[in-house]
Amino acid sequence: MAPDGDHDYYWLYMNGRKTKWWIKLSRGSNYRVYSDNLLKRQAKTLRVTFRQLVDFVTCKTKKQEFYNILCQNDSFNCKS
Numbered sequence: 001m002a003p004d005g006d007h008d009y010y011w012l013y014m015n016g017r018k019t020k021w022w023i024k025l026s027r028g029s030n031y032r033v034y035s036d037n038l039l040k041r042q043a044k045t046l047r048v049t050f051r052q053l054v055d056f057v058t059c060k061t062k063k064q065e066f067y068n069i070l071c072q073n074d075s076f077n078c079k080s
Contacts, residue, residue, distance in 0.1 A: 014067055021046060021070060047073045
């Protein structure tokens, strides 16, 4: 995590290595609960569906399973 004013940046780590996937979250008072529209934009950034992102952030999907979902997209280089 890297703080930047009212934002935090989180990177996905796999096997102890930092991946290229990251997300920016606001700590501002207007973002205590993220709207569906904001989550949809974050899902689009990660190239996953809204449901896949929600399942991941609510711990219904394990990290390795979510990583596999990200890797299914041809635009990501997931070579070990």
